[in-house]
Amino acid sequence: xxxxxxxxxxxxxxxYFIIVSxxxxxxxxxxxxxxxxxxxxxxxxxxxxxxxxxxxxxxxNISAEQFIGMSGEGFFLGVAVAAYEWIAAIALIIVAVWxxxxxxxxxxxxxxxxxxxxxxxxxALIMAIFWLFLYVFVxxxxxxxxxxxxxxxxxxxxxxxxxxxxxxxFALIISLGGMKVVAYTDVIQVAVLIIGxxxxxxxxxxxxxxxxxxxxxxxxxxxxLLNDAPDHFKVIIPRPESTVANANVLQNDINKxxxxxxxxxxxxxxxxxxxxxxxxxxxxxxxxxxxxxHTARTGILFAGLLKLLMPVIVMLPGxxxxxxxxxxxxxxxxxxxxxxxxxMLTFLPTGLKGxxxxxxxxxxxxxxxxxxxxxxxxxxxxxxxxxxxxxASEKNQVITGRATVFVAMIVAVLFTWSxxxxxxxxxxFTFIQKYTGFISPGILAMFLLGMFWKRTTGAAAVAxxxxxxxxxxxxxxxxxQWFGNETFLYTAYHDGKDFVIPFHICMGLSFMFTVIxxxxxxxxxxxxxxxxxxxxxxxxxxxxxxxxLIVVTLLLISALYVKFW
Numbered sequence: 305x306x307x308x309x310x311x312x313x314x315x316x317x318x319x320y321f322i323i324v325s326x327x328x329x330x331x332x333x334x335x336x337x338x339x340x341x342x343x344x345x346x347x348x349x350x351x352x353x354x355x356x357x358x359x360x361x362x363x364x365n366i367s368a369e370q371f372i373g374m375s376g377e378g379f380f381l382g383v384a385v386a387a388y389e390w391i392a393a394i395a396l397i398i399v400a401v402w403x404x405x406x407x408x409x410x411x412x413x414x415x416x417x418x419x420x421x422x423x424x425x426x427x428a429l430i431m432a433i434f435w436l437f438l439y440v441f442v443x444x445x446x447x448x449x450x451x452x453x454x455x456x457x458x459x460x461x462x463x464x465x466x467x468x469x470x471x472x473x474f475a476l477i478i479s480l481g482g483m484k485v486v487a488y489t490d491v492i493q494v495a496v497l498i499i500g501x502x503x504x505x506x507x508x509x510x511x512x513x514x515x516x517x518x519x520x521x522x523x524x525x526x527x528x529l530l531n532d533a534p535d536h537f538k539v540i541i542p543r544p545e546s547t548v549a550n551a552n553v554l555q556n557d558i559n560k561x562x563x564x565x566x567x568x569x570x571x572x573x574x575x576x577x578x579x580x581x582x583x584x585x586x587x588x589x590x591x592x593x594x595x596x597x598h599t600a601r602t603g604i605l606f607a608g609l610l611k612l613l614m615p616v617i618v619m620l621p622g623x624x625x626x627x628x629x630x631x632x633x634x635x636x637x638x639x640x641x642x643x644x645x646x647x648m649l650t651f652l653p654t655g656l657k658g659x660x661x662x663x664x665x666x667x668x669x670x671x672x673x674x675x676x677x678x679x680x681x682x683x684x685x686x687x688x689x690x691x692x693x694x695x696a697s698e699k700n701q702v703i704t705g706r707a708t709v710f711v712a713m714i715v716a717v718l719f720t721w722s723x724x725x726x727x728x729x730x731x732x733f734t735f736i737q738k739y740t741g742f743i744s745p746g747i748l749a750m751f752l753l754g755m756f757w758k759r760t761t762g763a764a765a766v767a768x769x770x771x772x773x774x775x776x777x778x779x780x781x782x783x784x785q786w787f788g789n790e791t792f793l794y795t796a797y798h799d800g801k802d803f804v805i806p807f808h809i810c811m812g813l814s815f816m817f818t819v820i821x822x823x824x825x826x827x828x829x830x831x832x833x834x835x836x837x838x839x840x841x842x843x844x845x846x847x848x849x850x851x852x853l854i855v856v857t858l859l860l861i862s863a864l865y866v867k868f869w
Contacts, residue, residue, distance in 0.1 A: 313658030320496060320662035324669075325477065328489040332481040345482035345702045346413070346681040352595055356487045357603025360591045362610045363490035363670035366497060367447050369736055370618050371664055372454055375648075376641035377563070378615075378622025379629075382536025383868050384564050386615035387574060390861050395578035396608035397854050400601040403583040404592055405843040406755050408600065413593050415586045416686040422754040422835055423762035425690075431769070432686040434743075435586060439679050441725065442739045443587070444672065444716035448472060449727045451668035452720075454646055455661060468720060471665070472713050475672035479680075479709050482702075486673045487591060493666035494610070500663025501617030503656055508624040508648045515633045525624070532627050539868045541566045544797065558797050565806035572812020573741075580744040584751045587678040598847070605853040612860055621648045672713075679712045680705040741807060742780070745815035746772020753822055758836035764825040772818040779810035 352360075377385040412418045415435065420428035452468035478489050509525030516528040530537055543566055544558045582588055592600035625644035628634040637647040649660055684705045689696060696704070719725055746769040753760040753768075778786075784796040784803040793813060796803040805813075826833075846854070 310654055312655045313661065316655055316658030317662050317665070320659075320666070321474070324489055324492050324496075324666075327492055328478050328481060328485045331485050331488045345705055346590075346677070346685065351484050352487050352591065352599070352603070354595075354599050354602035354606060356491055357591045357595060357600065358606030358610065359494040360487040360490035360670075360674070361588060361604065361607035362614075363493045363497065363667070364587060364591070364674035365607075365671075366614060366618070366667045367451070367671035369446060369450055370614070371501075371645050371667060372450055372642055374615075374618045375622035375625070375645035376643075378536075378619035379626045379641040379644040380622075381541065381560055381564055382533065382538065382623055382626075383615070383619065384539050384541050384560075386619050386864075386868075387539060387564070387569070388577075389611045389614045389619075390864060391570075391574050392578045392582065393608040393611045393857055393861060395575070395582045396604050396611065397857060398579065399583040399589075400604040400608075400850070401846060401854075402844055403589075403755070404600050404604065405597060406837060406839070407589065407593055408597055409843060410837055414682055414686050415584060415589070416682060418751070418754075419765070420686075422760075422837065423750075423765045424835075427750075427762055427765050427769075428686065429691075430766070431747075432682055435682055436679060436687075438739065438743075439587065439675055439682075440712050440715055441719065442736060443675050444679075444712065445720045445725055446727050446736050447668060447671050447675070448716055448720045449723065451664070451672075454664060455668075465721065469717060471668055471672065472717050474665075475669045475676065476709060476713055478669065479673040479676045480706055482705075483590065483594070483677055486670075486677050490670050490674070493670040496659075496666040497663045497670075498610075498613070498617065500660045500666070504645075504649060504652065504660045504663070505616055505620050505624075507652050507656065508621045511633075511648075511651045512624050512627060515628060515631070526620075529620075529623055529627055532631070533623065536623050536626060537868055539865060543568075555798075555800055559799060562797050562799055562804060562806050565808055568806065568812075569808040572815075573806075573808025573810070576744050576748055576811045576815050577741065577808075579752075580748040581740075584747050586682055587675055590674075590678055590681060598850075601846070601850050602853070605850065605857065608857050609853070609860075612857070612864070618645075621645055624648060676709045676712050680708040683708045741811060742776040743769070743773050745776060745811055746770070746818050749815055749818045749822055753819065753826070755837065756839070757823075757826070758832045759826045759829065760822060760836075761826045761829040761833055762835075763829075764822040767825055768818050768822040771821050772814055775814040775817055776810060779805055779813050780807065783810075 374385055374388070406412075407418065410418075410421060412421065414432075416428040416432035419431055448468055448471060451471050452464050455467050455471075456462075456464045478486055506522050509522035509529070510520055511525070512528050513522070513525035514520045516525075516532070518524045518528050541560050541564050542557075544561050592604055595603065622641070622644045625634055625637065625648050629637050629644075629647075634647055636650050637643050649657060652660055684701050688704050689701060693700060693704070720727070749772060750765045750768045754765065779794075783794070783805060789796040789803050794805045794809055796805050798804075
């Protein structure tokens with residue numbers, strides 16, 4: 305078994321690089337008159353089709369942290385981790401039906417602009433600066449680090465910095481062309497991602513079938529997984545009977561529940577994570593903000609259907625790795641659960657390994673390009689245009705946007721070069737979840753109340769963001785020591801080192817108290833805030849095509865939950 309790439313794999317990868325680069329350049333060259341202005345560069349206004357929007361959403365979402373992190377969670381938790389993808393599909397329905405009409409009717413192009421329009425300029429500026437720091441120092445750095453680590457392991461283990469710079473340069477080439485180039489190259493990236501990912505899953509299941517002597521085919525391998533690890537095919541993780549690690553309760557079972565607290569997660573954190581990510585995130589919503597309502601909705605719902613497929617690509621290889629490792633068939637597994645996906649790639653034959661690395665690269669580059677485009681958009685439209693170059697021409701705005709892309713990527717490379725932020729020690733998936741999860745409750749509360757409750761005030765919005773962050777820190781770090789391990793609000797579990805509250809439950813509690821605080825503060829203001837959005841029922845009506853997509857998605861999700869409950 306050759307664990308590293310050979311010449312044929314490099315040739316396949318180079319072909320992928322040439323195709324994506326050539327297609328991106330052709331899209332750039334075909335720009336029409338009027339597509340050179342700022343809105344075209346940042347939003348590709350009016351030029352994206354529904355399938356380009358949907359593909360770009362998925363390409364931007366799926367990156368190294370999904371391939372490595374979610375595959376690792378599949379190794380540890382099993383199919384329960386697929387809830388992130390399946391609930392995301394429902395969240396996308398909510399965003400398509402209720403969020404996007406509000407954004408489009410009020411001509412919202414950036415999330416800080418939403419905050420300025422609905423609340424005030426101070427809230428918008430605070431959050432613009434915050435999002436810029438989060439995107440550069442958390443998202444860009446972690447995507448670069450995880451991506452370079454994963455590909456480096458397959459390239460021989462000696463090219464980490466070369467690969468990291470290569471990923472950054474590739475993403476720069478795409479992102480400098482603007483949102484239209486990013487979105488349409490994402491279509492190819494998603495195709496490569498899905499094909500390469502499915503090939504990896506097929507080979508992984510085939511290997512399981514061979515090792516267990518039940519037949520060298522994927523169906524036989526999948527049945528072997530079901531028989532050997534039935535606990536890994538349950539979407540609901542049972543609640544441990546005890547809060548203390550002892551002989552009656554396995555520590556591993558407690559740790560699983562802490563990671564994904566069964567039914568409690570479905571009443572708390574997983575909705576906050578998904579609605580904030582898909583509905584209040586410039587990085588994601590930007591793809592749909594330049595389109596008309598029907599195109600935007602169709603693209604978002606198309607992305608929701610694609611999300612249902614993602615667990616097959618990023619989760620099943622992790623479960624296969626778990627079964628093979630437990631039965632002594634995966635000696636090449638290094639680094640615990642986070643090494644699961646890379647270990648499975650070693651089974652791929654010559655050529656196909658290059659295709660799978662191309663799929664991984666596609667996911668990484670698409671995410672990097674989408675992220676720097678969002679950084680560029682927020683800085684140029686919400687900071688530079690408003691406070692520095694108030695009279696900047698369309699051309700100067702585009703130049704500023706491209707300069708921002710360069711600066712953001714260079715900063716990310718510098719901070720990732722020697723892992724200054726400690727991403728490797730903490731784990732990339734955990735690193736992202738930790739820093740984005742702390743602020744998700746406050747941001748979601750601010751957006752939801754701002755959209756749908758006319759009484760919400762700017763002061764309440766500021767208090768909500770601060771309170772959401774503080775409460776997240778309190779519940780995650782201090783609540784068991786301050787208030788005890790058993791209260792009417794939560795149960796803390798021992799993780800082998802200390803008592804902790806499951807992260808999803810912490811998010812739910814933080815969100816609940818943040819909403820209460822914002823409501824109480826807003827009740828002291830006018831009954832209708834002067835900046836409240838005007839809403840009417842017609843905004844939220846859907847046509848038969850949209851309804852059909854929603855029904856199909858919900859039926860598929862229902863079938864999956866019935867099968868794996």
